[in-house]
Amino acid sequence: MELSQKLTEAFNAQVNAEMWSANLYLSMAVYFQKQGLNGFAHWMRKQASEELEHAEDMINFTIDRGGDIQIGQVNVVPTAWGNAIEVFENVYKHECHVSQMIDNLVNIAEADKDHASRDFLFKYVREQVEEESTAKSILEQLKAYGECHIAIMDNKLSKR
Ligand SMILES: [Fe+2]
Numbered sequence: 816m817e818l819s820q821k822l823t824e825a826f827n828a829q830v831n832a833e834m835w836s837a838n839l840y841l842s843m844a845v846y847f848q849k850q851g852l853n854g855f856a857h858w859m860r861k862q863a864s865e866e867l868e869h870a871e872d873m874i875n876f877t878i879d880r881g882g883d884i885q886i887g888q889v890n891v892v893p894t895a896w897g898n899a900i901e902v903f904e905n906v907y908k909h910e911c912h913v914s915q916m917i918d919n920l921v922n923i924a925e926a927d928k929d930h931a932s933r934d935f936l937f938k939y940v941r942e943q944v945e946e947e948s949t950a951k952s953i954l955e956q957l958k959a960y961g962e963c964h965i966a967i968m969d970n971k972l973s974k975r
């Protein structure tokens with residue numbers, strides 16, 4: 816069974832969103848690196864490469880299922896934030912948005928009775944729970960300990 820047109824389009828949009836996410840985190844890595852916060856930068860680079868892996872995985876799945884993939888233009892990402900708290904507020908918000916996109920993909924797969932796609936997407940449904948909770952916990956720690964403990968957080972994040 817081949818992917819429906821609707822699901823193919825949704826996978827294409829998701830691939831683009833994963834690439835946008837990768838660029839967003841790379842931009843955040845640069846932001847931190849410029850301040851000498853290399854632990855934060857390291858964490859963001861890892862995050863960026865994971866997003867690219869998601870894109871690759873979805874490209875492969877779509878092609879395996881007979882769907883067409885077109886690599887389109889990726890929109891510009893923000894390049895500046897007020898502070899680390901603001902960065903992680905944005906990470907959390909962005910990951911919540913991605914969760915909604917994945918849920919929407921599952922809804923289409925279910926409407927199509929496309930069990931292979933639903934099964935493929937479930938790992939991302941679970942992954943998003945982790946993505947949201949990790950971002951939230953770093954955000955909470957930053958809020959609790961404040962900017963004065965930024966070096967401690969930087970050291971912690973360097974171990975990812
Ligand atoms: Fe992702």
Ligand SMILES: [Fe+2]
Nearest residue numbers: 836910913946
């Ligand atoms: Fe993500």
